[in-house]
Amino acid sequence: MTNQIHLKSVNLHYASAAFKERSLKSMIASMATLRGARKKVVDIHALKDVSLDIGPGERVGLLGHNGAGKSTFLKMVAGLYPISSGERVVKGTVRSLFDLSLGFEPDATGRENILYRGLLLGLSPKFMRSIEEEVVAFAGIGEFIDYPIKTYSAGMQVRLAFAISTAVGGDILLLDEVIGAGDANFMGKARERILDLVERAEILLLASHDFVTLQSICARGIVFHRGQIIFDGDIRGAVSSYNRANGIAV
Template sequence: MTNRIVLDKVNLHYASVAFKERSLKTMLASTVKRPGARVKVDDIHALKDVSLSILPGERVGLLGHNGAGKSTFLKMVAGLYPISSGEKVVEGTVRSLFDISLGFEPEATGRENILYRGLLLGLTPKFMRAMEAEIVEFADIGEFIDYPIKTYSAGMQVRLAFAISTAVGGDILLLDEVIGAGDANFMLKARKRIRELVEKAEILLLASHDFPSLRSICSRGLVFHHGQLIYDGDIGEAVDHYNRVNNL
């Protein structure tokens, strides 16, 4: 099976209530304040008729202003967001580095969460037990590995999540911005780990506002603007196109 991503006129919608209300409680409260009022929910057209093909060996940078559709595109490729119409083919093992703390159980220990997180990544308990020692060493959080996650600082959670999420690579690697993972020493380890994953992956999709990094890593650029793919080509020209569109 050839690793590839093929999209044909892909559209993705979701309800605006997900943006306008920060919680279900807030949404319900707003309806109580206006007796009899109906909550109007308009769909957000997050991706509009996106068509492209990405093949093995490609390193693709995603550019666009905040809210342009870069992160939505990555999560759609990862299978987290279902498409509304069009056709999507993603062949290959996908590994994504965004929302890396998703799936932690606060009451469980760090060691237990290694197993839980691995299961969410589609890995077997046997594999995760074999990787446990390496993950614990990489996270470097000391005795806290046997304490409940709820006792961790935010930085410690990110370190453990990063160690788990990058324990194994994939054919298709999805990266969303630079990951802050703790102190300077840990960041050096994190960058080295990411470089290794990038080198091993057959396809890379990297969303970032760090244009020098995009130019150095990627050869192809996709520019998104209000959910539309408005440029697909050379990464240098993609950066120039982004700057023109945004008057930079």
């Protein structure tokens, strides 16, 4: 099977309520403020008529201002967000590096969470046990691996999540921005591991505002603006297109 991403006229909508109310408490507060006034919920058209094909060997950079649709696009490709219409075909094992806190059980230990997160990634318990010590060593959190996750600092949680998520590569690698994962020593290890995953992946999609990194890794660039693709071509041309769309003089 040839690894590929094929999208034809893909549209994706969000219910606006999903953005406005982050918790039950905030929802109740807003309802009290409105004092019974009815508020119309309008869907947000997050991706608009997206069509493209990405094949083996391609390294694709995704550009766009915050809210332009890059992260939504990656999560749609990963299968986390269902499309509203169009055609989505993704062939190959997908590994994504975003939402690193997903799958952690606060009351369980770090060691137990290695297993839980592995299951969420579609990996077997036997396999996760086989790489457990490697993950523990890479995360570098010492004896805390046997403490509940809720006792960890934010940095420790990210380091463990990063170690688990990158322990296994995939045919299609999805990366969303650079990950802040702790001290300089760990960041050096993290960068080396990411570059190794990039090297081994058949297809790479990298969303970033770091144009230097994009141009050093990617040959193709796709620019998003208000949920639409406004440029798809050479990475240098993509950077120029982004600058023009955002009124940036070069």
